[in-house]
Amino acid sequence: MRVVFERPRTLIKKPFTYCPGCHHGLAQRLIAEVIDELDIGAVTIGVGPIGCSVYIYEFLNVDFVVGGHGRAQAVATGIKRALPDRVVFSYQGDGDIGAIGTAEAIHVANRGELITSFFINNAVFGMTGGQMAPTTLLGQKTKTSPLGRDAKVHGFPLRLAEMLKVAEGSAYIARVALTQPHLIKQARECIKKAFLAQIEKKGFSLVEILSPCPTNWGMTPEDAVKWLEEKMIPYFQLGEIKVKEGDFNGAS
Numbered sequence: 575m576r577v578v579f580e581r582p583r584t585l586i587k588k589p590f591t592y593c594p595g596c597h598h599g600l601a602q603r604l605i606a607e608v609i610d611e612l613d614i615g616a617v618t619i620g621v622g623p624i625g626c627s628v629y630i631y632e633f634l635n636v637d638f639v640v641g642g643h644g645r646a647q648a649v650a651t652g653i654k655r656a657l658p659d660r661v662v663f664s665y666q667g668d669g670d671i672g673a674i675g676t677a678e679a680i681h682v683a684n685r686g687e688l689i690t691s692f693f694i695n696n697a698v699f700g701m702t703g704g705q706m707a708p709t710t711l712l713g714q715k716t717k718t719s720p721l722g723r724d725a726k727v728h729g730f731p732l733r734l735a736e737m738l739k740v741a742e743g744s745a746y747i748a749r750v751a752l753t754q755p756h757l758i759k760q761a762r763e764c765i766k767k768a769f770l771a772q773i774e775k776k777g778f779s780l781v782e783i784l785s786p787c788p789t790n791w792g793m794t795p796e797d798a799v800k801w802l803e804e805k806m807i808p809y810f811q812l813g814e815i816k817v818k819e820g821d822f823n824g825a826s
């Protein structure tokens with residue numbers, strides 16, 4: 575019998591503990607599928623952040639280290655430089671990579687560190703209770719912007735992926751969502767290309783994954799998906815943002 579669907583080897587056999595409707599589990603499953611497909615599980619090291627994203631180490635059967643808040647990419651850089659034959663990735667939320675870790679994000683991209691980052695953007699700080707994040711949309715109400723984000727007071731939502739596009743050392747940058755089957759398929763392809771950019775030594779790679787946080791958005795899982803599609807995607811447009819050919823030195 576031909577197997578058409580099975581649990582990825584890299585996904586540990588236990589139920590996800592994320593809130594109902596959260597897409598962390600889906601994102602982590604896709605990463606596990608790609609690790610299996612590329613057969614890199616034995617050489618992969620993940621770096622977790624602080625925040626809901628950190629629990630990835632409970633679910634993926636690869637080596638893991640956890641960095642301080644915002645420092646996952648700095649830790650990943652150290653690991654990759656010490657162990658260049660390993661495939662190293664960080665998995666971070668927007669509060670981690672886009673607020674406290676902004677400096678790390680810009681500099682790893684600019685230096686072209688051969689690491690891959692997965693960036694879960696749910697437009698709030700999740701684990702700490704729904705405070706405004708750099709990615710919070712204008713008008714979006716959060717615990718710390720109860721009247722809605724106001725550009726005059728809080729600035730504009732950060733498009734980190736577009737910022738990192740201009741960094742010379744970034745090789746592959748994409749933004750995806752997991753709200754529809756065809757988008758999940760595209761996301762899996764982008765995750766694969768991001769790992770390949772590292773393996774083929776093209777430079778830094780990042781996949782931003784738009785994800786609902788029904789708990790802190792105060793919505794049902796269904797309404798959260800709708801809100802993501804109607805409000806987040808028009809601002810955080812999906813697609814491949816940068817695909818650099820050739821190796822790190824620009825040679826094709």
Ligand code: SF4
Nearest residue numbers: 592593596626700787
């Ligand atoms: S708080 Fe939000 S990001 Fe964290 S697990 Fe729950 S839904 Fe997901």
